[in-house]
Amino acid sequence: xxxxxxxxxxxxxxxxxxxxxxxxxxxxxxxxxxxxxxxxxxxxxxxxxxxxxxxxxxxxxxxxxxxxxxxxxxxxxxxxxxxxxxxxxxxxxxxxxxxxxxxxxxxxxxxxxxxxxxxxxxxx
Amino acid sequence: xxxxxxxxxxxxxxxxxxxxxxxxxxxxxxxxxxxxxxxxxxxxxxxxxxxxxxxxxxxxxxxxxxxxxxxxxxxxxxxxxxxxxxxxxxxxxxxxxxxxxxxxxxxxxxxxxxxxxxxxxxxxxxxxxxxxxxxxxxxxxxxxxxxxxxxxxxxxxxxxxxxxxxxxxxxxxxxxxxxxxxxxxxxxxxxxxxxxxxxxxxxxxxxxxxxxxxxxxxxxxxxxxxxxxxxx
Numbered sequence: 135x136x137x138x139x140x141x142x143x144x145x146x147x148x149x150x151x152x153x154x155x156x157x158x159x160x161x162x163x164x165x166x167x168x169x170x171x172x173x174x175x176x177x178x179x180x181x182x183x184x185x186x187x188x189x190x191x192x193x194x195x196x197x198x199x200x201x202x203x204x205x206x207x208x209x210x211x212x213x214x215x216x217x218x219x220x221x222x223x224x225x226x227x228x229x230x231x232x233x234x235x236x237x238x239x240x241x242x243x244x245x246x247x248x249x250x251x252x253x254x255x256x257x258x
Numbered sequence: 259x260x261x262x263x264x265x266x267x268x269x270x271x272x273x274x275x276x277x278x279x280x281x282x283x284x285x286x287x288x289x290x291x292x293x294x295x296x297x298x299x300x301x302x303x304x305x306x307x308x309x310x311x312x313x314x315x316x317x318x319x320x321x322x323x324x325x326x327x328x329x330x331x332x333x334x335x336x337x338x339x340x341x342x343x344x345x346x347x348x349x350x351x352x353x354x355x356x357x358x359x360x361x362x363x364x365x366x367x368x369x370x371x372x373x374x375x376x377x378x379x380x381x382x383x384x385x386x387x388x389x390x391x392x393x394x395x396x397x398x399x400x401x402x403x404x405x406x407x408x409x410x411x412x413x414x415x416x417x418x419x420x421x422x423x424x425x426x427x428x429x430x431x432x433x434x435x436x437x438x439x440x441x442x443x444x445x446x447x448x449x450x451x452x453x454x455x456x457x458x459x460x461x462x463x464x465x466x467x468x469x470x471x472x473x474x475x476x477x478x479x480x481x482x483x484x485x486x487x488x489x490x
Binding site for chain 2: 151152153154155157160161163164167168171174175178186187190191193194197198201202204205206207211212214215218219221222223225226229230233234237238241
C-alpha cells in the first residue's frame with residue numbers, strides 16, 4: 135500500500151469536512167436528559183417496591199444511551215467504536231450480574247455462623 | 259489525492275505526528291485509542307458497581323436507611339450541572355470542527371466553570387458529612403444533629419448494621435468520580451490555553467474531541483451514581 139487515498143475509501147480524505155452535530159440535536163439531547171432526570175426524581179417518590187430500582191436503572195441506561203449516541207457521536211462513528219464500548223459494557227453487566235446471583239447463596243450460612251457466635255457469647 | 263500533494267497538505271499542519279500519513283488517519287487512530295481507554299474506564303468503575311450491588315443485595319435495609327443522609331436536591335443539582343457541562347462540551351467539538359474560535363473559547367470556559375460548580379456542591383456535601391461524623395468504615399460516628407434529621411419512622415427503630423460500609427462505598431465511588439472531574443478540569447484548562455493560541459480548527463480538533471468524550475463518560479457515570487445513592 136503506497137497511498138492512503140484508495141478509490142474504495144473516499145471517506146478517508148483529509149479535506150473532507152468533519153461531521154458537526156447540528157444545534158437541534160445538541161439541544162434536544164440536553165433537554166431530554168434534563169427531562170429524564172426529573173422523571174427519575176419523581177418516580178423515586180412512588181412506592182413501586184423492588185421495581186423502583188429497576189425503573190431508576192432503566193431511565194439511567196436510557197440517559198447513558200442518549201449521551202453515548204449523540205453527545206459522544208457514537209451513532210455517526212465507525213461501528214467498531216460502538217463494538218469496543220458496548221463490548222466493555224456487556225462485560226460489566228455480566229460481572230455485576232453473576233456476582234449478584236452468587237452472593238445471596240451464602241447468606242443462610244453467614245446467618246447460621248453469626249447465630250452460633252452469638253449463642254457462644256451468650257453462653258459465656 | 260496523490261502522494262506528493264498529500265505530503266504537502268500534511269506539511270501544512272504542524273500537528274501531524276511523524277508516524278501518521280494524514281490528519282484523517284491521525285484522527286481515526288486517536289478516536290479508536292480513546293474509545294479503548296473509555297472501555298477500560300467502564301471496567302475500572304465496574305468493580306465498584308459490583309461492590310455496591312453485592313452489599314445492596316445482602317443489606318437492603320442499610321441502603322434504605324443511609325440514603326436519608328444524602329440530600330437528593332444536591333444530587334439533582336449536580337446531575338443538572340453535569341448535563342449542562344456535557345452539552346457545552348459536545349458543542350465545543352462542533353465549534354472546533356467549524357473553526358469558530360470565539361465560540362469555542364467561550365464553550366470551553368463554560369465547561370470548566372460548570373465542572374468547578376459540580377465540585378463546589380460536592381465540597382458542601384462532603385464537609386457536611388465529615389463535620390457530623392459520617393465517615394467510612396469503623397470511623398462512622400454520626401452526630402446527634404445528623405440523626406435528628408432522619409424521618410421519625412427511622413429514628414424509632416434501631417439503626418441497621420454496617421452503615422460504615424455503606425459510606426465506604428459512597429465515598430469511594432463518588433470520590434473516584436470526583437477525581438475524574440478534577441482531571442477533566444485540568445484538561446479543560448489545557449484546552450482553553452491551546453484554543454487561545456488558535457490551535458484548533460476543522461483540520462485539527464482531536465484534543466477537543468478526545469477530552470469531550472472523556473467528559474461525557476464522567477457525566478455518564480454520575481447518571482448512574484445519582485439514583486443509586488441519592489434516591490434509592
